[in-house]
Amino acid sequence: MIKLSVVSPVYKAEKMVEMLVCRNVAALSSIPDIDYEIILVNDGSPDNSWTEILRQCRLNTRVKGVNLSRNFGQHYAITAGLSYASGEWIVVMDCDLQDRPEEIPNLYAKAQEGYDSVLAQRIQRSHGWFKRLGSKCFYKVFSYLTETKQDASVANFGIYNRKVIDAVLSMGDAMRYFPTQIQWVGFKRAYLPIQHDERAEGKSTYNLSRLFRLAFDTIISFSDKPMRLMVQMGLLVTLAAFIVGIVFIVRYCMGLIEVMGFASLIISLWLLGGIIISLIGIVGIYLSKLFEKAKDRPTFIVNEKCNFD
Secondary structure, three states, rough: OOOEEEEEOOOOOOOOOHHHHHHHHHHOOOOOOOEEEEEEEEOOOOOOOOHHHHHHHHOOEEEEEEEEEEOOOOOHHHHHHHOOOOOOEEEEEOOOOOOOHHHHHHHHHHOOOOOEEEEEEEEOOOOOHHHHHHHHHHHHHHHHHOOOOOOEEEEEHHHHHHHHHHHHEEEEOOOOOOOHHHHHHHOOOOEEOEEEOOOOOOOOOOOHHHHHHHHHHHHHHHHHEEEHHHHHHHHHHHHHHHHHHHHHHHHHHHHOOOOOOHHHHHHHHHHHHHHHHHHHHHHHHHHHHHHHHHHHOOOOOEEEEEEOO
């Protein structure tokens, strides 16, 4: 019996938990010769999501619940679920049912062709145009800054071999972002086009501010290119200042300059001051990340569990 684990972070989804479990059970039961478990991680949800998870655990012992002590964030909740998953294959999916559980047998079948990871590729995304545009821009910038190839159609949904998940869990990064961690660890990977559904209930809790913060933290945590770009900018400004200085000296020797310009002096000071402040700010951000890492706090704290031996 090959055991398959499904891990879903849950936040403000009390009305979706039952449907999530039912559709997962139906999809997993259609795969022959496997045992499975469904791990639902309550990420400090302020509604009754944990109560609903406990109810599903009582109805089906294959459903297992993990309740975090507070809201840590989606990717930290995924890490918590992965830490408790015991399957040889692990499926990661969101709880809003935009990731269709009915695609799990297809992902599993593709993985049996010899792949360590099969990532669900959302060819037609059901998100609004603004979120699609923002996601596309983020991945283009992220690809450039990290010098890697990132696909905006791929998110958390996919199936992963045990060794891939063990490699992800071994990463000691204080900042967790599951899709990038999967890209970083490597292994043999495939992509499977899937249907992407509308959200089953409510609205996404990722507003513009949270998306921007996630994008910023992810770029800073996985790339040092912003610092290298600032160094290059500093060298270019220095070169430009050197050339302008030579031009002014030549013009002065030729008698073409009678009074040195006050405006050019102020502009130069402001430009150099802005560059220096920006550079110090970027260095400070990286130092703050080192400070977070040095504190070595746990990435998540579990309050209680259900149906784990």
